Amino acid sequence: MLWGAFTNSMTAMMAQSHSMNVIGQNVANINTAGYKKAEDTFQTSLSETYPNWNIFGVNKMTRQSVDRQGTILGTGGNLDMAVNGQGLFILSPTAGTPASETDYSFGRAGSFMWQVDNTAATTTTTTTATTYSVSYSDTNNGTTSRGAEPPSANLQPTYLGTPDGQYLLAFAADADGVITPSTSLSGLSAIRTDFYNLTAGQDTQAVTMRANIDSNTMRSDTVELSIPVYKAVANPDTGVTDYLSDQINFVFTPDPALDNVWSLDFTLGSNPATTPSGTATGGPYTLTFGGNGDLQSVTPTGGSNSFSIDTDITWNTVNFTSSVTAVATALTPTASAISIDLTDLTQLAGNNLIYNFQQDGNVNGYLRDSYFTNDGYFVGSYTNNETKRLYQIPVATFNAPNQLEALNGTRWALSDDAGDVVVRVQGGNDEGLMSFTASAIEQSNVTIEDEFTKMIITQKAYSMATKVFQTADEMTTTVRDLK
Numbered sequence: 001m002l003w004g005a006f007t008n009s010m011t012a013m014m015a016q017s018h019s020m021n022v023i024g025q026n027v028a029n030i031n032t033a034g035y036k037k038a039e040d041t042f043q044t045s046l047s048e049t050y051p052n053w054n055i056f057g058v059n060k061m062t063r064q065s066v067d068r069q070g071t072i073l074g075t076g077g078n079l080d081m082a083v084n085g086q087g088l089f090i091l092s093p094t095a096g097t098p099a100s101e102t103d104y105s106f107g108r109a110g111s112f113m114w115q116v117d118n119t120a121a122t123t124t125t126t127t128t129a130t131t132y133s134v135s136y137s138d139t140n141n142g143t144t145s146r147g148a149e150p151p152s153a154n155l156q157p158t159y160l161g162t163p164d165g166q167y168l169l170a171f172a173a174d175a176d177g178v179i180t181p182s183t184s185l186s187g188l189s190a191i192r193t194d195f196y197n198l199t200a201g202q203d204t205q206a207v208t209m210r211a212n213i214d215s216n217t218m219r220s221d222t223v224e225l226s227i228p229v230y231k232a233v234a235n236p237d238t239g240v241t242d243y244l245s246d247q248i249n250f251v252f253t254p255d256p257a258l259d260n261v262w263s264l265d266f267t268l269g270s271n272p273a274t275t276p277s278g279t280a281t282g283g284p285y286t287l288t289f290g291g292n293g294d295l296q297s298v299t300p301t302g303g304s305n306s307f308s309i310d311t312d313i314t315w316n317t318v319n320f321t322s323s324v325t326a327v328a329t330a331l332t333p334t335a336s337a338i339s340i341d342l343t344d345l346t347q348l349a350g351n352n353l354i355y356n357f358q359q360d361g362n363v364n365g366y367l368r369d370s371y372f373t374n375d376g377y378f379v380g381s382y383t384n385n386e387t388k389r390l391y392q393i394p395v396a397t398f399n400a401p402n403q404l405e406a407l408n409g410t411r412w413a414l415s416d417d418a419g420d421v422v423v424r425v426q427g428g429n430d431e432g433l434m435s436f437t438a439s440a441i442e443q444s445n446v447t448i449e450d451e452f453t454k455m456i457i458t459q460k461a462y463s464m465a466t467k468v469f470q471t472a473d474e475m476t477t478t479v480r481d482l483k
Helices: 002-028 448-480
Strands: 038-044 058-064 072-074 081-085 089-092 105-107 113-116 135-137 143-146 158-161 167-172 206-214 223-234 241-254 261-268 278-281 285-289 295-299 308-315 318-321 328-331 336-341 345-348 353-359 365-372 377-382 387-392 394-397 405-407 411-413 422-425 434-438 440-442
Touching: 002 038, 002 058, 002 448, 072 081, 089 394, 158 167, 167 394, 206 223, 206 241, 223 336, 223 353, 261 278, 261 308, 285 345, 295 345, 365 434
Parallel strands: 081 440, 206 336, 206 345
Antiparallel strands: 038 058, 072 440, 081 434, 089 105, 089 167, 105 411, 113 158, 135 143, 135 318, 167 387, 206 353, 223 241, 241 261, 261 285, 278 308, 285 295, 308 336, 318 328, 365 377, 377 387, 394 422, 405 411
C-alpha cells in the first residue's frame, strides 16, 4: 500500500527533524556549565487496527544523560565547585524553607555568586557584637586594645546562589561549629554570610615557643623575648565581650656563677618598667642547658611535660568607655593560667630571637573571605586569621536521575519516574560515590565529534525519508494518470 509509504516517510521526517533539534540544542550548550546532553532514540510504530502492516513508521524518544560526567575545569574562583560522580546541587527559589518538595530544583552548574535577598527590608538595627567600639585603658590611661569595628554597611542578608536567582542549600554549623547532615531535604538552609559574621576570640591558655638565647650574653645583662597574649573582658554596661591584647615578656638572666644556667621570669606590657599591664606569678624558673645548647631541665616544672611551666597572669584594672554611653566602668579581669612549653628553647651563640611560636588565643574577627573546599565545606576566613567551617555542601541523588524533569537554567525538578531523593555528603557512608573539586566547574558532557557524526547520519536519514515520500508521490501520480 502506497499509503504506508507516505506515513512511514512522514513519521521518519518528523523523527529526524526532532533529532536534529536535539543535536542543535546540544551544540548550542557545549560551553554551558553543568549542561547534560540529550539523545533521541527510535522505535517502530505499528497500527493498532492492522498490527501486521508496517504503515505507521517510527516514533522518537528523547533520553537525558544527567548521570554522565562532564569534564572538570579549574577556574580559580572561590565560589566555584564541581561535583565528581553522582549527585546534584540542591537549589531553592527562596532563602527560606520551600513550601513543598516540588519547589526544590537540582543542578550541576557549580558557578555561584552572592546575591541580596530582595524580600528582606534594609534595617539599621545593630547587634551587640557590632554596636559598641570598646576601648580598654589601664590605670595610667594608656589604651592597650581597641575592639574591632567594621565599617558601616547595608544589613540586608546576602546569600549564595546561581546567576538566575536560585539559592544554594546546605547544612549549617550550629553555635558550637558542629554540622549534623541528614539524608533528607529537611534541615537544609540557604548559605548566608555577610561582613558582620563574627567569630569569637579566645583566651590564651597554651604557648609553644621555638627560640634561642645567646650563650655569649654577659652575666650582668638580660635577654627579653615577647609574644602576644589575649584575655576576654566583658563590659558590664553593654554586655559586649572583646579581647584584651597585650604582650608577655620572657626575661632571661644568666646565673652569675654557673655556666649554662639561666633564670626566667615574666613581665606584662609593652613598657613594663614604667607602666606594667599586670603581673605574672609562678617564677622565677631555673633553666639548665647542655653543652650542645639544648634545654636539659626546668625547675620548678608544671604542665604537660618536663619542659613546661605554668604562669598565672593578672591584668591591672581596665576602664571601659563606650560609644553609646559616656559612663566609664572600671573592671579587674580575672587571672589567666597559661601553660608554656619550652621544649624547643636553645642556648647557642648568635642572636636572641624567636624562630616561631604558637599560642591559642585570639581577638574577635569579622568575616573577610569565604570559599569552598575539596572536602565539601563552605569555609569562612576571618580578620583574626581564624578559619571556620560554616556549611557542609550536600548533593541529591536519585535511582533514575535521567528521568528528572528538565527546567530552564540547567536545572531539573523532582519526578515520580526518577525515584525518591536521597541527600548525601562527602565522607559519609557512601564514600567513593561522589566528591567535590573546589575552584572548578563541570563543563557540559557534550562531545562535538559525536554530535557532528549524529548530525551527518540524521541529515542522511531525513534525505532518504524525503526521497521515499517523493517516490511514493510519483507512483501515485502514475496510477492517477492510467487510462
